[in-house]
Amino acid sequence: MVVRRNVIRYSLAVDEKKRSNLKTIASESYMKSETLFLKNAQTFAEAMVRCGVRYHFAYPITPATEVMKHTSVILPQYGGRMVQMESELAVANALAGCACTGTLGATSTSGPGMSLMQETISYMAGGELPCIMLDAMRVGPGDGDIVGAQSNYFQATRGGGHGDYRVIVLAPASGQEIVDIMPEAVKLAYTYRTPVLFVIDGVTCTMTESANFPEPHDYASEFDTSSWAFTGTGDHPKRYLLTGSYTHSQGEELNNHLLAKYERIKEEEQRWEEIQVDDADVVLVAFGIHGRMGQDLVSNMRADGKKVGLIRPISLWPFPDKAFEKLPESVKSMLVVEMNHGQMLDDVRLAVNGRLPVHFLGKTGGDMPLCTLAEMTAKINTLL
Amino acid sequence: MRTNCTFSGSGGQGSALLAKLICQGAMKQGLQVVMTQTYGIEQRGGDSTGYVVVSDSRIGNPLVENDADVSVALSPTIYEGCLDGSAVGGLVLANSSLITETREREGVKQVLIPASDIAVELGSVKCANIVMLGAVLEATKVLEFATVEEVLRDLMGAKKPALLEMNLKALEKGRALYLSAAE
The missing domain is CATH 3.40.50.920 (Rossmann fold)
Structure with missing residues (x-):
C-alpha cells in the first residue's frame, strides 16, 4: 500500500511537470535585490526560490517548518508551489519524481525526517538526480529534542542510506552565506547530477539576521537535462532513472561511474x-x-x-x-x-x-x- | 564597533518587539544585525528575552554571552538575570515601576526608568517598551534617534496614527528620562 501510494506521488510529480510551464518568471516586483531581515530558515527558503527552485515538498518538523511556511507564500509568486505531503516518505518520493523530469525540487526537514527519506535519497544518488535539501539539525538520536545541534554530520557525510554513495553537503554559517552559496548549490546539483544537502544547526536556523539578496536568477533552467530527463518517449527510447534490474556488470559499471564522479567532486569542490x-x-x-x-x-x-x-x-x-x-x-x-x-x-x-x-x-x-x-x-x- | 543588547520582560510586555525595532533601525542605517531569542521552550506568559548584536562589520559570534553592553529589564522576574548577564562596564535599564528591589553589581551602571508609569500616563502601559527604547538610544547611541522614529512611522504610521503619536511621545520621554536619571 505504501509502495503504491508512493508510486502515485511519483506520478503526480511527473504530471505536474507536464501541466505547468516551469519557466514561469516571477512578477517584476520580486525581481530586485534587497536586504531582508529573516529567520535563517526563511532566508534558506527565499534564497532557494530566488535561485530557481520551483517545487518544495515538505512535512512539518521543528525547526524546519519555517522553511515551508515561507515557500508556501512566495512560491506561487514565482509560478511554483509548496506541497505539504503526508509524511517524509512521500516527500522524498515526490522529490525524486520531480527530479526525474529535470526540474529542481527541494525539501527541508530535521533529523527524524531525514532518516525517513534516506531510502529514496539513496535511489536518487544512484539515479543521479539533482535536488536541494535542508537538514535543520536538532538533537538526536531518536526523537531527541527540538533544540539545535550538529548531530547529523555522520548521516549527512557518509551518504545516509544504503550503497556506496555520497551527496554534496554544504554547511553555511550565516544567513548571508546561505544566500551567497545557494547559486553554487544549484549549479553543483546539475553539474554533477546529485542531491545537494545543506546541514544547518537549529540555533542558526531560528536566528534572525540581515542578509543581502541579489536579484533572483533561475540558475536551474540554465542546465540542459534533455539527455536524461523524462520528457516522453517521442524522440528517444524509454529511460530508466530510479529503477532497473542491473546485471552484475551493470552494477559494477554504475558504481565505477559514481566513484569517478565522486573523485572529481573531491578534487574540485572542497570549500572552506x-x-x-x-x-x-x-x-x-x-x-x-x-x-x-x-x-x-x-x-x-x-x-x-x-x-x-x-x-x-x-x-x-x-x-x-x-x-x-x-x-x-x-x-x-x-x-x-x-x-x-x-x-x-x-x-x-x-x-x-x-x-x-x-x-x-x-x-x-x-x-x-x-x-x-x-x-x-x-x-x-x-x-x- | 559591536553592541550587545538584551531585552527582557514578561510575555506581552513587548521585549521581542523592542529587539525587532532595534534590528529594523540598524538595517536602515546599513548595519549588520543578529537577533536570537531565549533557547529552549518558553511558557506562555513567562519571561521572554531578545538578544541583539549590532555591528558595523561581519558578526562572528551571534550570541550575547553574559557580556551585554546594554540590558533592558521590563519585569522584576528577569531583573537578576539582566544584572548578572551584563558586561563589566555595561548598563542595565530597569523598569522601576515594577522592579522595586534592586542591588548593586560592581562595574555595572544601573539607571531606573519608571517606564510602565510613564506609559500609562501617555495612554497605554503597552508602550513601556518604547519608553525604554528611547532610553536605550540615548544611553548607547547605537542608532540615530530619527531612524527609529522612521521605523515606528513605517510600522504604524499609515494605519494607526494615534498609536504612532503615542509611541513617538514615549520614545522622546524615554530619552528625556534617561538624561535626567543618569545625571
Whole structure:
C-alpha cells in the first residue's frame, strides 16, 4: 500500500511537470535585490526560490517548518508551489519524481525526517538526480529534542542510506552565506547530477539576521537535462532513472561511474574559510555556528598576542582535506569544536593523519546547546 | 564597533518587539544585525528575552554571552538575570515601576526608568517598551534617534496614527528620562 501510494506521488510529480510551464518568471516586483531581515530558515527558503527552485515538498518538523511556511507564500509568486505531503516518505518520493523530469525540487526537514527519506535519497544518488535539501539539525538520536545541534554530520557525510554513495553537503554559517552559496548549490546539483544537502544547526536556523539578496536568477533552467530527463518517449527510447534490474556488470559499471564522479567532486569542490593559519600555534576547526564564532575567537586571541588560526569547513562532503595538507610547522595542535560528541572530529583526524594532536570540545542539548566563545577560548588557552 | 543588547520582560510586555525595532533601525542605517531569542521552550506568559548584536562589520559570534553592553529589564522576574548577564562596564535599564528591589553589581551602571508609569500616563502601559527604547538610544547611541522614529512611522504610521503619536511621545520621554536619571 505504501509502495503504491508512493508510486502515485511519483506520478503526480511527473504530471505536474507536464501541466505547468516551469519557466514561469516571477512578477517584476520580486525581481530586485534587497536586504531582508529573516529567520535563517526563511532566508534558506527565499534564497532557494530566488535561485530557481520551483517545487518544495515538505512535512512539518521543528525547526524546519519555517522553511515551508515561507515557500508556501512566495512560491506561487514565482509560478511554483509548496506541497505539504503526508509524511517524509512521500516527500522524498515526490522529490525524486520531480527530479526525474529535470526540474529542481527541494525539501527541508530535521533529523527524524531525514532518516525517513534516506531510502529514496539513496535511489536518487544512484539515479543521479539533482535536488536541494535542508537538514535543520536538532538533537538526536531518536526523537531527541527540538533544540539545535550538529548531530547529523555522520548521516549527512557518509551518504545516509544504503550503497556506496555520497551527496554534496554544504554547511553555511550565516544567513548571508546561505544566500551567497545557494547559486553554487544549484549549479553543483546539475553539474554533477546529485542531491545537494545543506546541514544547518537549529540555533542558526531560528536566528534572525540581515542578509543581502541579489536579484533572483533561475540558475536551474540554465542546465540542459534533455539527455536524461523524462520528457516522453517521442524522440528517444524509454529511460530508466530510479529503477532497473542491473546485471552484475551493470552494477559494477554504475558504481565505477559514481566513484569517478565522486573523485572529481573531491578534487574540485572542497570549500572552506581559513583565517590566520599561516603562523598559528593552535588551529580551531569548526563548521556552522562554531565556525563563525571562531572568526571572533581568532581576532580576540590575536589581539592578546596569541597565535590562533581557524579552518571553517563549508563543504562537509567533500571534506576540505586540502586545507590540512600544507599546515605550517608552527601548528602544534588542533581543536575541533562541534555541537555533538565528536563527528567531524573523525574527518579532521583522517585529514591530519596522525601528524598532530587533535583535541575536541563538544556539547549537545540543554538550554544552551553549544559551546560559548568563553568556553572555546578557555580550551584553546590550555593548548597554547 | 559591536553592541550587545538584551531585552527582557514578561510575555506581552513587548521585549521581542523592542529587539525587532532595534534590528529594523540598524538595517536602515546599513548595519549588520543578529537577533536570537531565549533557547529552549518558553511558557506562555513567562519571561521572554531578545538578544541583539549590532555591528558595523561581519558578526562572528551571534550570541550575547553574559557580556551585554546594554540590558533592558521590563519585569522584576528577569531583573537578576539582566544584572548578572551584563558586561563589566555595561548598563542595565530597569523598569522601576515594577522592579522595586534592586542591588548593586560592581562595574555595572544601573539607571531606573519608571517606564510602565510613564506609559500609562501617555495612554497605554503597552508602550513601556518604547519608553525604554528611547532610553536605550540615548544611553548607547547605537542608532540615530530619527531612524527609529522612521521605523515606528513605517510600522504604524499609515494605519494607526494615534498609536504612532503615542509611541513617538514615549520614545522622546524615554530619552528625556534617561538624561535626567543618569545625571
